Amino acid sequence: MPKYKPADYEVLRRRCVELDQAGWKQGPIAQALGLTQGWVSQTLKKYRQQGPLALQWRKPPGAPTRLTPDQLCQLVEELNKGAEHQGFAGAVWTRPRINEVILAS
Structure with missing residues (x-):
């Protein structure tokens, strides 16, 4: 199976839906795109549930912030004062250094 960059999967999802709408079965779609049949199945399921928005690439969200909005504002104020001020x-x-400022607050 070929390796794709994360952003390439949007193109693959769109092509998967195009082929499905052209009457292709999931197995041949998977084979033609170099993907698994499970991936094709999940893509088509999401498309049926969510529509075209399900095909868009989204950057993974990452870990949630552990600081409150007030703490973030305070951190920005401290960082704006400069490293030497700290x-x-x-x-x-x-x-x-930023971690030290966070722990000291």
Whole structure:
């Protein structure tokens, strides 16, 4: 089975639906696109349930923030003061430095 980039799957989902609407069966669609029949089945199921929006590529959401909106605002205020104001040598913010500011708040 070929390897695709995540964004390529939107094109594959759209092609999958086109072939289905042209009367192709799931097995031949999967074979033609180099995907599994299960993937084709799930794509068509989502399309029937959600319509064209189900075909769009979406960036994975990632982990939810652990800071409250107020804490995020406070963090931005502290970062805007500058790294040197927080006691660091140099004006560059790094992830470890930002983590220290978060833990100190």
